Amino acid sequence: MNPRSSNRRAFLKTALASVPLVTSAETTLAREVGTKQTSHVRLSCNLYSFNEPLMSRQMSLEDVLTFCAELGFDAVDPTGYYFPNYPTPPDNDYLYRIKRKAFRLGLDISGTGVRNDFTLPDAGRRKMEIELVRKWTDVAARLGAPVIRVFAGTGKELPAGYNRVEVTNWVVDALRECADYAAKQGVLIVLQNHADFIQTADHVLEIIQRVKSDWLAVNLDIGSFKIGDPYAQIARVAPHAATWQIKEKMFMDGQEVTTDLTKVIRIVRESHYRGYLPIETLGKGDPKEKVTVFYDKVKKAMEAAD
Template identity: 75%
Template sequence: MEKPQSSRRNFLKTAVAGVPLLVGETPSVTPLIADKPERVRLSCNLYSFNEPLTSGQMTLEQVLEFCADLGFDAVDPTAYYFPGYPALPDDTYLYQIKRKAFRLGLDISGTGVRNDFTLPDSTRRKAEIELVKKWVGFAARFGAPVLRVFSGTGKELKAGYNREEVTTWVVDAIRECAEFAAGQGVMIVLQNHADFIQTADQLLDIIKRVNSDWLAVNLDIGSFKIGDPYAQIARAAPYAATWQIKENLFVNGQEVGTDLPKIMQIVRQSGYRGYLPIETLGKGDPRTKVPVFYEKVKKALKSYE
């Protein structure tokens, strides 16, 4: 591992020489690749605690305490765990949670919303855009560097609309959101969610067409359900600004356990620096499941340090 001082010198040499630090297929939209991927830490996507959070068994504060005690560096609480969603929570409560995380030593690695940009009604799509913009402001005040969004369900493809037409709706909506988010200092991250976006090519097509430094990928490893997921994850990885690491993924449509060492190899080879949020799904108490999966991911990550 190169010493920090040496890394800084190399950065300055590269910058002075005028060589681009990031190389991509278009002038503006580039894979997010760093030369020395030395900083990868673990976050908890709080959807892992969806059942106890939505049933009232645990409060958001209690989940933060659990994650801090377990050893996570950060948390990623989705917006709908705040009271009143989709309306914004009172700033007093927002800052209470922000303070709680800070005092527990937890960063906020991101947050996210539910949205659908594939709706054929332009008025409804505009409302979805305004929803995202509203929560961009929340993310900025909360200290979340990214806001996760979806493309949408894509049900309209079955109603006679073609993919190119719907993709244009999605691209236009995300571009407007990214332009707004840039002014708030928040990145929009597009999640592949096995909905309108089924493949890495479809995901990256949208990323490249929007062509914004304030848009990147939220790489959900469990939502590529066609063909070889590892090949698709590797293709999308250089464009990721955050991830969702899951216990299972789909190989040729069949759900199997994730090969975590293979995922960590892809993470390292992509040059990714940042947080890897983990997310456990399905039945079982997350207070049991999350610690088990956390240890597995930590072990796999350590093997590639």
């Protein structure tokens, strides 16, 4: 055995023995490399910000990529609906054209996503939803996207005749199956809290802890905790986040308020997160203008935290 390799392994064994055990492997890694790695948090654009022009074909996906690159984003996060013929996966010619375009513009593809529902009472339909996620996990792998965003369910109301325990069991089983498949593709399934079936930090954490897979993490949507104090809930979920959605507005005890970006960035730092922060703007107005303004605000908040 190479003496240098032996010494290095001995050093690593000693160093790692001092690392505290935490619930997330990704959080453990962040603690190992240090807590002041601010340069490793970069901005991505969740392309739902351009939903209206993309869906109306006023802008193409390539147009939006060009705009994001020129503004200064490091990455983009295009949801599946913006690819032709969704929910059918795009052919490789189109997919690789977008991948090449992003690369040539200096953009990473930080993730993609689908709109699924694992709370459907019909087991056959839930299987179809799992298959949708599997197909788009393949798309994510071909794009080079490290994560695919999924939902638990799309509605707040439980299916008639079923209780939350039963429906949560369906969600857990479906996510476990998706995560097992995603592990073979090298893609993380990230569960988004979306003020639907998942409304609180407790809802998120129960599912994550029950599935208990290294290939399932959280897409932390800061604007979708609408019950109680959102900052407290974000802080609880943050150690499990593999990606985020940073929004202009949040809900404090059900009332819409302007996001305190200083607080949010502090939580990001304290959770030892390293990766992309996708921003998403909503509501009326020119998305180019809205994204530009919010991009600048988030950048300043990040710089102030350095």
